[in-house]
Amino acid sequence: MDAKDILGLPKTPLPITQEKKSQPKKDSQRKPDGISREVYALTGGLAPLMPSIDTSQLKRRPPSDEKITWQWLPFTNSARKDNLQLYHWVRVVNGVPPTGDYSFAKYNKSVDIVRYTDEEYEKYLTDPTWTKEETDQLFDLCERFDLRFIIIADRFSSSRTVEELKDRYYSVSRAILLARAPSSGDVSGHPLVKEPYNVSQEIDRKRALSMVLSQTKQQERKDAEVLAEAKRITESRMAARGVEESTLHVASNAGPEMAETATNVDGTVSPSSNAQLASVAVAPSTSVMAENASTLASLRMLRVYLRTYALEQMVQAASSTAGLRTIKRVEQILQDLGVNLKPRVPTKAVCAEHLELRKEILTLLNLQKQLQYKEAEGSSFRDGSYTEMPGTPKRSHRDQDGTFVPDSMSFGGERAGRRDQKRKGPGRLSEAPSSPAHKRPRKLKASDL
């Protein structure tokens, strides 16, 4: 607003009436006391938490007993070598001009460069890649420009890189220091001696920096993605390694336990369920394995836990990708099958079976959903008319919620017919169900005996 003021530009498209309106508003909002409005606006228009300026001091006038005049007086600068005399305004108090050096002279600092003698050069400092003239010139420039190597490199007669110049300068200075020191122990603390200049490292470092600086935003994003992906892969790899050990052990542990229960029961139940356990242990995708692995790992951390708690955690992990509706459907199916939602006798074997059953139901529901989507797609392509497309998927959804699921869950003879119908559609479902389906009916009959 004020910049436009200065430039004389109109503030807004609106006429002066707008100005008048905003002005009184600003006046009423004004909080500062002793600072001008513009200065206050620099802080963002709000009072700082801790006022850095004591505003009451600002408007204080100098004590009236002192007589102040301003005089145009000459001065010299001790930092100059030429005794140049210039003039400036000086605040004179009661006729006494201020004493002391020019106040800015103390800022004239320079670097202490080590200068070598010709003898020293011959003895310690010769180098195949550097002539004495070049080295002398380098040191002159260093002294003149206070080790500002960029400028020195610019002014240097032959084209040498900044790193080369630095290298020559630092190694010469270091050599001189070491040579002049009465013993090496005296100077071992000196930074030049402690940390020598490493040319190759510097070149690499600068190259890396410039690469990072010149990376575009896209590249940055890509790098971040790759790093995150790598992290995920290493984590899942570690988890998978842990899971391999534990699932192998679960399968082998389940083996002898299954055998024990088989002797109590009819001996027909165990082999199939054991085979199922083993195949399921091998089959699952990496994400499910990772979920299981992390749950198992966290359980192991506990040192002691209840079997029911462990089952809860495993069920949660397995259902993590499923929505609430799917989970409710799983529970409904369990109830329809006559299975307790929470096992009444949660032994290790029972919990394992329960978990596997839940996983199988989830898989079944997922496959059913996929089948429906594919069928809907297929039918819409067959019909070829766009008007029908939005209608068909919705219809199949309604079917799914209403009649479809319970029908597929019905037991007995009509199942076989329904199953065949389903399999005739896409060929995809034929893999998994076929083999256990062959085994199962036989087993069921045997246990009925």
Next chain:
Amino acid sequence: MSKPEDTEKKILNKKLKDVEISIPIVYGNISFWLGKKANEYQSHKWTVYVRGATNEDLGVVIKRAVFQLHSSFNNPTRVVESPPFELSEAGWGEFEIAITLYFHSDVCDKPLNLYHHLKLYPEDESGPMSTKKPVVVESYDEIVFPEPSEGFFARVQSHPAVTLPRLPAGFTLPPPVPVEDASKRKRGDTKDHPLSQWFMNFSEADELLQLAAARQQSW
């Protein structure tokens, strides 16, 4: 401490990986209506307990059990130092009891919490109340130690209350170290417990059959 004791402790404390020890337990309550002897503050006499699923002595693993009762009871924190881990009281209200199990030092240094809702009144409210037939609510569960120490394993490997896997062949365990003076302890199992006639039966066979049948059906 002398050196051989130190190394012995280290050997005993070494954890067995991929070996799981589980203790099947049953916990719950049995409650009797007091009938004529009931008054408005004490209508039922009940016992809350944690027992081995096959009524074996849990003292081999559990050092003490703490039953946290409703704050209206005197000294609501009841500590039971020896098996059978149970607590009897009289009252009129149903509430949640928190049972904290503390294990022997070689078993686990972290306690485990169980929660049981005390049930006094029968589900079927229409029937006549009997002082002879109690209300029984029990839950089966298993305490799992995923990485037991070798010492613990060695100590319990032949105890009937504990379920152990078979160790890999050639695995040798250190000699077991007793945790307490066996001769001083009185009998801790619940096989002949006065209330044992009401204990429920938990057979995993039925549930396994049920689950297996279900898994076959779903295809």
